[in-house]
Amino acid sequence: MLKATKLKVEVIARRSPAWLAPFTGQSVRTVREHLLRSQLSPKLRSKLQAAKKVTVVFVGSDEIAKLNLEFRGKDKPTDVLSFAPIEADSLGELVVAMPVVRAQAKMNQHSVQSELAYMLLHGILHLLGLDHGRVMFGIQDAVFDELRENWLS
Numbered sequence: 001m002l003k004a005t006k007l008k009v010e011v012i013a014r015r016s017p018a019w020l021a022p023f024t025g026q027s028v029r030t031v032r033e034h035l036l037r038s039q040l041s042p043k044l045r046s047k048l049q050a051a052k053k054v055t056v057v058f059v060g061s062d063e064i065a066k067l068n069l070e071f072r073g074k075d076k077p078t079d080v081l082s083f084a085p086i087e088a089d090s091l092g093e094l095v096v097a098m099p100v101v102r103a104q105a106k107m108n109q110h111s112v113q114s115e116l117a118y119m120l121l122h123g124i125l126h127l128l129g130l131d132h133g134r135v136m137f138g139i140q141d142a143v144f145d146e147l148r149e150n151w152l153s
Helices: 020-036 042-050 061-072 096-107 112-127 132-149
Strands: 008-012 053-059 080-083 088-096
Touching: 008 132, 020 042, 020 053, 020 112, 020 132, 042 061, 053 061, 053 112, 061 088, 061 096, 080 112, 088 096, 088 112, 096 112, 112 132
Parallel strands: 008 053, 053 088
Antiparallel strands: 080 088
């Protein structure tokens, strides 16, 4: 079995709370560990193991709405967008709208941290090439259940 490389998480956030960058880095690394133990195909597991970097950019609702319109043709804010890597050793880039994450946390009766971890998990699955469907949501739900039991409070 191929050993996973160390993953650097670059967090870009303006005017963010002090907890955001460290929590995001830890979340991405923890999600990765759980995904590597999940039912990923060998090809996706290899891709995740080989990645050395992932970038997470935090933006507001207006900025993510513009990106959502430009790249997905949907004229509304969304929670997370995933962009394929430009660099060979990168998994890619996640763009997260914290105002949307906060609203969804309230609606789903989760902590903001739990909702953010869920969105990071969702985005990473898209970076691996999975689309919304039974396989993706099955992996996502199983890994999130593990995260809630073992890591998230």
